Amino acid sequence: MDLYTKNALQCSKNTTRNYSTSFSLGVRLLSKRFRMPIHGIYGFVRFADEIVDTFHEHDKERLLKEFRADTYKAIEDKISTNPILHSFQHVVHKYSIDKEIIDAFLDSMQMDLKHEEYDSHTFKKYVYGSAEVVGLMCLRVFTENNEQRYQKLKQPAKKLGEAFQKINFLRDIRSDYIERSRSYFPQIDPAFFSDSDKIKIEKDIAKDFEEAYEGIKRLNKDSRLGVFLAYTYYKKLFLKIRQTKANNIMSKRYRISNTHKFVLLFQGYIKHKMNLI
Numbered sequence: 001m002d003l004y005t006k007n008a009l010q011c012s013k014n015t016t017r018n019y020s021t022s023f024s025l026g027v028r029l030l031s032k033r034f035r036m037p038i039h040g041i042y043g044f045v046r047f048a049d050e051i052v053d054t055f056h057e058h059d060k061e062r063l064l065k066e067f068r069a070d071t072y073k074a075i076e077d078k079i080s081t082n083p084i085l086h087s088f089q090h091v092v093h094k095y096s097i098d099k100e101i102i103d104a105f106l107d108s109m110q111m112d113l114k115h116e117e118y119d120s121h122t123f124k125k126y127v128y129g130s131a132e133v134v135g136l137m138c139l140r141v142f143t144e145n146n147e148q149r150y151q152k153l154k155q156p157a158k159k160l161g162e163a164f165q166k167i168n169f170l171r172d173i174r175s176d177y178i179e180r181s182r183s184y185f186p187q188i189d190p191a192f193f194s195d196s197d198k199i200k201i202e203k204d205i206a207k208d209f210e211e212a213y214e215g216i217k218r219l220n221k222d223s224r225l226g227v228f229l230a231y232t233y234y235k236k237l238f239l240k241i242r243q244t245k246a247n248n249i250m251s252k253r254y255r256i257s258n259t260h261k262f263v264l265l266f267q268g269y270i271k272h273k274m275n276l277i
Contacts, residue, residue, distance in 0.1 A: 012087040025229070139157040160227075171253060
């Protein structure tokens with residue numbers, strides 16, 4: 001690997017560390033050969049998400065359009081002066097990441113600029129593009145161009161991304177509605193969010209988790225612990241939310257403390273070593 005690519009991947013690694021301590025910790029539990037590629041994916045999706053979520057004083061639509069064009073140009077040219085896009089194109093080529101899932105991701109980012117409420121069709125499309133395909137990108141890295149293994153684990157990987165995204169929506173239902181004028185869950189009005197609405201959402205998430213876990217168990221040991229840790233964090237957050245009332249969700253943002261995260265890390269490590277995952 002040339003020095004410029006190494007430096008670009010390091011920029012993506014720094015981006016991961018700056019934006020998500022939990023994700024950074026999970027990446028450190030992966031085999032060394034997987035860490036930089038996963039950072040490359042995270043840097044790409046994080047920058048796109050920043051455009052639509054935080055660049056409020058700028059022309060988001062223009063910036064996202066330019067980001068999309070620059071992404072495709074980086075992939076086509078196999079180089080970019082944007083280190084985040086250079087590291088991403090490197091991962092795309094090395095692990096044969098499909099253009100279709102890159103398109104789907106960027107389409108979902110575009111949807112965030114326009115959709116305020118989602119129906120069943122647009123919700124499914126958005127979740128696929130914003131979360132499921134990120135799981136598929138990571139799976140391409142973990143399966144190392146083994147198409148047969150990728151296809152076998154594809155559905156569980158999608159379900160894991162779907163579960164994570166739905167939990168994010170549920171946890172942030174108040175801030176999405178009040179601060180961003182977004183309402184993701186179809187046929188649910190955040191202004192009148194009820195316990196029955198919450199239970200309905202939680203049943204879907206529980207099913208997603210069950211299917212995702214079956215895939216995690218079939219990952220090779222070099223990638224399993226890191227993915228299992230992310231699964232454990234979100235599962236604990238889900239259980240925490242599940243034990244409260246809908247009106248609490250609308251008044252408080254739930255999270256897992258850093259101390260509890262390290263406890264979960266230790267427990268997950270023991271299970272991994274004892275082949276209990």
